[in-house]
């Protein structure tokens with residue numbers, strides 16, 4: 226079966242509620258403005274006319290400044306949000322490592338949550354029944370399988386979410402930064418599992434600011450700015466296009482200049498310290 230992602234003129238607009246500025250001044254008005262002034266609804270375009278194809282075998286990095294739209298695009302690719310305009314076609318099974326607690330219920334047991342989360346991910350109950358023990362073992366939570374989820378620490382929940390999300394191999398992996406949370410013993414096995422899943426998937430989409438990681442793992446890059454597609458192509462060229470965005474911003478100081486400024490400051494401090502009283 227072919228594995229592919231194709232977007233044509235794809236946009237996402239979302240309703241956004243913005244508080245109006247209070248008409249009268251005064252601290253109580255400012256604090257309680259929501260009670261006096263109704264919010265105004267406006268629509269925001271978060272993704273704007275994206276056109277791209279991701280083919281079988283591609284490892285694609287999403288690059289862009291904060292707020293460029295990378296996480297939103299991953300959510301759209303995962304099926305959590307539907308594009309409001311244009312077309313998106315995703316062929317292949319997909320796994321998003323975005324929100325590891327998605328579909329959890331605090332009042333259900335750890336074991337029940339494995340079924341809840343698995344179903345939310347579109348997996349069959351019979352498949353989950355086969356996997357439940359290995360998931361508990363991987364998350365190191367077998368002993369608390371019948372305890373309610375709310376008794377777990379945030380690290381234990383994260384381990385559970387990761388163990389469920391990565392329990393089966395999918396065709397398409399969607400990731401927001403390379404996973405690196407958890408305690409030392411968990412990180413080591415989580416990294417091994419993640420590398421296996423990434424090696425075994427046919428398309429990976431990774432949103433990251435870590436250029437070293439991107440160079441190591443990705444073959445192509447898609448650069449976004451203000452929700453618009455700025456570049457798509459080989460990863461090195463994508464990194465250049467991303468750097469060009471922030472280098473063109475007012476107030477940008479090249480790293481080299483920063484080094485010189487720091488060296489000058491240190492020299493001035495040394496001169497001051499050496500000066501006789």
Ligand SMILES: Nc1ncnc2c1ncn2[C@@H]1O[C@H](COP(=O)(O)OP(=O)(O)OP(=O)(O)O)[C@@H](O)[C@H]1O
Nearest residue numbers: 239241269271289290291292293294295296297298
């Ligand atoms: N549900 C929402 N309603 C309104 N605006 C939203 C919503 N979700 C995201 N945004 C806005 O959309 C823009 C893109 O957000 P997104 O999280 O996709 O950016 P990003 O590129 O992943 O940023 P970062 O690098 O900081 O993680 C931001 O300006 C954000 O405020």
